[in-house]
Amino acid sequence: MSLNITQDFIPAGRRNRPGRANPMNFITIHNTGNANAGAGASNHARYIKGDHAASRPASWHYTVDERDIFQHLPDNEDAFHAGDGAGPGNRQSIGIEIAMNSDRNLLEATDKTAELTAFLCLEHDIPIENIVQHHRWSGKNCPQKIRAGRPYNWAEFISRVRNFMSASKSVSGTPQNITAEELDILERIVWAEARGEDERGQVLVVNVIMNRVNSPSFPNTIRDVVFAPGQFTPITNGAFERATPDAGIHGAVRRALAGADYSRGATFFRAIRGAEGSWHEQALQPLFDHGGHRFYTARAAGTAPSEPQALAVSAITAGSHVRLRVGAVSYDTGGAISAWVFAHAWIVERVEGDRAVIHRRADGSATGTDIRTPVHVKDLILA
Numbered sequence: 069m070s071l072n073i074t075q076d077f078i079p080a081g082r083r084n085r086p087g088r089a090n091p092m093n094f095i096t097i098h099n100t101g102n103a104n105a106g107a108g109a110s111n112h113a114r115y116i117k118g119d120h121a122a123s124r125p126a127s128w129h130y131t132v133d134e135r136d137i138f139q140h141l142p143d144n145e146d147a148f149h150a151g152d153g154a155g156p157g158n159r160q161s162i163g164i165e166i167a168m169n170s171d172r173n174l175l176e177a178t179d180k181t182a183e184l185t186a187f188l189c190l191e192h193d194i195p196i197e198n199i200v201q202h203h204r205w206s207g208k209n210c211p212q213k214i215r216a217g218r219p220y221n222w223a224e225f226i227s228r229v230r231n232f233m234s235a236s237k238s239v240s241g242t243p244q245n246i247t248a249e250e251l252d253i254l255e256r257i258v259w260a261e262a263r264g265e266d267e268r269g270q271v272l273v274v275n276v277i278m279n280r281v282n283s284p285s286f287p288n289t290i291r292d293v294v295f296a297p298g299q300f301t302p303i304t305n306g307a308f309e310r311a312t313p314d315a316g317i318h319g320a321v322r323r324a325l326a327g328a329d330y331s332r333g334a335t336f337f338r339a340i341r342g343a344e345g346s347w348h349e350q351a352l353q354p355l356f357d358h359g360g361h362r363f364y365t366a367r368a369a370g371t372a373p374s375e376p377q378a379l380a381v382s383a384i385t386a387g388s389h390v391r392l393r394v395g396a397v398s399y400d401t402g403g404a405i406s407a408w409v410f411a412h413a414w415i416v417e418r419v420e421g422d423r424a425v426i427h428r429r430a431d432g433s434a435t436g437t438d439i440r441t442p443v444h445v446k447d448l449i450l451a
């Protein structure tokens with residue numbers, strides 16, 4: 069199971085989005101009370117933005133069914149779900165509704181809610197004792213399914229939340245001590261590499277970086293791993309600098325640092341699109357695909373085409389499409405390279421140690437613009 073949260077917020081200014089600061093002291097669990105076929109998370113996302121919900125007013129933060137999680141409000145805003153007026157249910161808790169419609173799977177929806185609850189507890193430092201039933205605030209028989217023992221009772225629900233929390237914390241052992249600068253680096257690289265991926269796909273990018281930090285084949289700090297020459301394209305194409313990590317990415321990075329680890333030890337990834345025939349496919353051991361990315365590990369000793377250290381340093385090989393780094397000079401003479409060469413992508417003709425020769429234009433355009441220039445491998449960036 070993985071958390072894939074769709075944010076579809078109630079528009080600001082609606083009567084059921086009061087917008088007061090929510091200190092997030094509690095999490096309140098509900099069942100929707102709506103057993104109609106089709107009344108899953110996406111239907112509630114539509115309902116809560118409509119006039120009926122606004123006029124009551126009624127609102128909460130998440131609706132969960134066995135397939136989807138929709139988030140209707142930012143965690144740090146208050147809502148109208150607890151029936152206690154200006155009390156702590158409405159003003160100080162995050163409200164989660166578990167779908168209970170007959171055409172959906174109540175066990176999976178409730179388990180997914182337990183995982184979401186664990187995630188929110190870790191994200192906002194909410195103690196497990198402060199996960200409460202709607203019943204606590206107003207006496208209403210809610211969450212009615214859990215209170216009736218379906219698919220299991222409240223003690224079991226809390227036990228499953230606890231299990232998700234400890235699984236998330238323990239997977240990669242000791243918590244990492246992360247500086248503010250390192251956190252910023254991780255959030256930017258996740259934005260640049262995986263902003264279109266789901267949360268698991270974003271956690272995976274952090275996992276790969278931390279696996280490298282912990283590997284003798286790679287540098288030993290987050291900064292040195294991310295900024296190693298030729299390793300992360302966003303460092304050289306500007307995406308890292310212009311990154312604007314949002315709350316979702318912030319949460320994914322926090323979750324990875326709290327121990328969530330789906331990587332099976334992967335130390336490389338690349339886009340699945342274009343992977344066929346790539347250096348990654350030839351030199352590495354594929355592990356699994358997730359979203360748009362394929363994850364790899366170094367081949368076992370003796371089967372790799374070159375030393376792991378060399379693999380870590382450069383992905384440039386004959387046939388690679390590359391661009392020149394700003395400031396690149398001729399390998400043989402140390403002399404300047406014409407400015408127009410920097411404006412195009414080139415095909416590597418051959419690599420000998422740290423010397424590479426770039427030859428034809430990668431876009432295959434007109435003759436007369438081909439070159440055969442020796443350059444330092446460290447001055448090449450995969451195009």
Ligand SMILES: [Zn+2]
Nearest residue numbers: 098099202210
């Ligand atoms: Zn309720």
